Amino acid sequence: MIPVVGFAGEKLAVLGLGRSGLATARALRAGGAEPVCWDDNAAARERAESEGFTCRKLTREDAFDDIASLIVSPGIPHLYPNPNPVVKQALKAGVPVDNDIGLFFRSLATREWDRFEQLPKVVAVTGSNGKSTTAALLQHILEEAGRESQLAGNIGRGVLDIDPPGDGGVVVLELSSYQTDLARALTPDVAVFTNLSPDHLDRHHGMGGYFAAKRRLFAEGGPDRAIIGVDEDEGLFLAGQLAEGPGDDRVMRVSSGQKLMGPGWNVFVRKGFLSEYRKGRQAASVDLREMTGLPGAHNHQNACAAYGAARALGLAPRQIEAGLKTYPGLPHRSQTFATSGGVRFVNDSKATNVDSAIKALSAFKNIRWICGGLEKEGGLEALKGQTSNVVKAYVIGREAAGFAMQLDVASEVCTTMAQAVEQAMADAGEGETILLAPAAASFDQYDSFEKRGDDFMAEVARRLE
Structure with missing residues (x-):
């Protein structure tokens, strides 16, 4: 642990009690400060309280009367698309806003x-x-x-x-x-x-x-x-x-x-x-x-x-x-995790935007491409002309049909990962690569890109047994 210095004897508010928020509260306490915590999630507050931290609703009028600084977890937007009410209240009270990196x-x-x-x-x-x-x-x-x-x-x-x-x-x-x-x-x-x-x-x-x-x-x-x-x-x-x-x-x-x-x-x-x-x-x-x-x-x-x-x-x-x-590579990032019958299986679930998907598509030849999910701002226009290495796309996600219509390559609407893997493996031949590079966020079907990648690898493994 890195104890936080410079705040001994002072109260600091911590907004957001996920991994970084709780670690911040612990480090503040280790440095002699008194963390005052808040998260809209009741379970997160219970975890903090079980470690002896005080929780205070930071939207109440007097919430920052005795606070030296507000520490905001990175996942919480503070200015755009709309000002966060807690951050705005801290700023109105003249309380500096920082994060764990600072x-x-x-x-x-x-x-x-x-x-x-x-x-x-x-x-x-x-x-x-x-x-x-x-x-x-x-x-x-x-x-x-x-x-x-x-x-x-x-x-x-x-x-x-x-x-x-x-x-x-x-x-x-x-x-x-x-x-x-x-x-x-x-x-x-x-x-x-x-x-x-x-x-x-x-x-x-x-x-x-x-x-x-x-x-x-x-x-x-x-x-x-x-x-x-x-x-x-x-x-x-x-x-x-x-x-x-x-x-x-x-x-x-x-x-x-x-x-x-x-x-x-x-x-x-x-x-x-x-x-x-x-x-x-x-x-x-x-x-x-x-x-x-x-x-x-x-x-x-x-x-x-x-x-x-x-x-x-x-x-x-x-x-x-x-x-x-x-270097073995990182999980979910151009990760070759299996080969069978001359077919290579690559998990790039971290390719959550169009640009990263284009980079993945340029790294391999003869691709059976599993893609789709929650589209990000900007759409898929940049993918056009970048799919020359793709034999066929297998589209997953709740809006798979709409996603497939925007692609300039032969595609099949599969919706689920299981169906996409099943069809891609049935179609693939020697010298081809089955690549998961979604070009989209995972949150329409999965809690994270890691869960999506794990599901892809599990579906492949089930069929290679």
């Missing part, structure tokens, strides 16, 4: 660090797609190289729930726009921006607000090193804003598909080979083509970002290559 950055360093030979480092990874894989891949590389490391944030453990890092330890954080948007302190040593595509637009009131939330990770405190994916205009713009000149190697540009040259520090992949260039000269090359845990151009971009972050932490190219080779 508390983490203000509380991580302790006097014990004065005795360390090498100070701990924090690497924070954000972006629309690939941030989970990039963060997990970096942590795997560090482990393989013998560096103490922990994975937290939007993946792994809650940021305040981790162990205090030791001498030379590294904390790798995956941070969503929900987490960067509200944090009052954002001071990583290394910050990574993978890419940007439309997502969570209602929460951020459009693409401008979404990009602004991501940009805060680089603008609020200023990392020592910034690893920036420049395959989209926003990344190119961000790299330009951060660099003092063409040769400023505090900014490392990464790309999957472009050859990046110039006097700066660049990492890119072309034709399956990762290249590192610094001061106009090649420093290293890694062959990614046979690395089964990193299939496709999107994973090659993730490999570039993780490679760049590892280099910024001082690892040698061959150490990083060894970690890339042994």
